[in-house]
Amino acid sequence: xxxxxxxxxxxxxxxxxxxxxxxxxxxxxxxxxxxxxxxxxxxxxxxxxxxxxxxxxxxxxxxxxxxxxxxxxxxxxxxxxxxxxxxxxxxxxxxxxxxxxxxxxxxxxxxxxxxxxxxxxxxxxxxxxxxxxxxxxxxx
Amino acid sequence: xxxxxxxxxxxxxxxxxxxxxxxxxxxxxxxxxxxxxxxxxxxxxxxxxxxxxxxxxxxxxxxxxxxxxxxxxxxxxxxxxxxxxxxxxxxxxxxxxxxxxxxxxxxxxxxxxxxxxxxxxxxxxxxxxxxxxxxxxxxx
DNA sequence: TTGCGTGCAAAGGTTTTGCATGGCA
DNA sequence: TGCCATGCAAAACCTTTGCACGCAA
Numbered sequence: 001x002x003x004x005x006x007x008x009x010x011x012x013x014x015x016x017x018x019x020x021x022x023x024x025x026x027x028x029x030x031x032x033x034x035x036x037x038x039x040x041x042x043x044x045x046x047x048x049x050x051x052x053x054x055x056x057x058x059x060x061x062x063x064x065x066x067x068x069x070x071x072x073x074x075x076x077x078x079x080x081x082x083x084x085x086x087x088x089x090x091x092x093x094x095x096x097x098x099x100x101x102x103x104x105x106x107x108x109x110x111x112x113x114x115x116x117x118x119x120x121x122x123x124x125x126x127x128x129x130x131x132x133x134x135x136x137x138x139x140x
Numbered sequence: 141x142x143x144x145x146x147x148x149x150x151x152x153x154x155x156x157x158x159x160x161x162x163x164x165x166x167x168x169x170x171x172x173x174x175x176x177x178x179x180x181x182x183x184x185x186x187x188x189x190x191x192x193x194x195x196x197x198x199x200x201x202x203x204x205x206x207x208x209x210x211x212x213x214x215x216x217x218x219x220x221x222x223x224x225x226x227x228x229x230x231x232x233x234x235x236x237x238x239x240x241x242x243x244x245x246x247x248x249x250x251x252x253x254x255x256x257x258x259x260x261x262x263x264x265x266x267x268x269x270x271x272x273x274x275x276x277x278x279x280x
Numbered sequence: 281t282t283g284c285g286t287g288c289a290a291a292g293g294t295t296t297t298g299c300a301t302g303g304c305a
Numbered sequence: 306t307g308c309c310a311t312g313c314a315a316a317a318c319c320t321t322t323g324c325a326c327g328c329a330a
Contacts, residue, residue: 040286183312
């Protein structure tokens with residue numbers, strides 16, 4: 001199981017780490033490595049991402065219809081336990097939130113509804129502050 | 141704009157309404173109408189759903205990678221305000237939750253983080269009670 | 281040497297689009 | 306009659322899979 005260390009896998013991890021919490025999709029990654037002259041095949045990118053996801057080093061989100069998944073590196077899985085994602089439906093901005101209210105909610109759902117929420121995977125959709133200001137009356 | 145009333149469009153709306161908050165995907169819808177001998181083409185289903193979504197009668201959410209979107213009729217948008225979705229990452233079951241804790245969280249995120257959560261769109265991922273019991277030690 | 285990892289191309293599944301036909305107003 | 310909606314098939318899109326070759330250990 002996952003015993004080999006390869007150029008591609010290390011390069012991919014380094015790249016994701018270098019983004020420091022920014023998210024990318026598979027196409028971006030393929031493009032990046034093609035651009036720097038060290039191409040990595042799509043299949044490999046997907047396979048590595050899946051592996052990293054299984055290991056807990058990478059989080060994958062689905063952010064919309066017919067759109068690519070996004071991936072993001074997770075440095076310290078334990079620290080991100082209370083960390084949720086908020087994505088704006090209008091501008092697409094993804095922000096992180098660490099907040100006791102969310103931990104409370106998580107605990108409540110586990111205890112009262114028997115459901116163990118995975119914050120890493122979960123994205124709360126809505127409208128961010130900026131877009132809310134901008135579109136006060138237009139409401140799309 | 142959207143001026144015509146057609147058999148297909150009415151049938152689709154009636155069907156979605158009859159589900160009373162249950163969710164379906166496009167394939168289910170196509171299958172349903174084929175089964176009752178009143179088939180509706182896939183393209184039409186997608187086009188109608190998009191139109192209804194634009195009108196605000198239908199909510200679409202994405203529930204996983206490489207999986208179909210789900211659609212749900214919205215009768216009274218206000219009433220569903222407190223209603224969230226929980227999806228199990230293992231068995232795929234989608235359940236609805238209406239709970240003050242979630243409303244509290246929503247309010248908190250709006251007030252303290254300036255982000256207006258859209259519960260209709262949001263899916264909380266995690267592990268449901270049954271799968272949690274079943275996979276206590278095996279973790280899949 | 282062993283066997284996992286890689287890369288290409290093809291397959292798989294979901295959603296959109298082009299175009300001719302049919303139906304609403 | 307005018308124009309929108311429908312339906313089929315093909316295209317577009319993202320992701321996975323099969324297979325032969327390459328490379329880490």
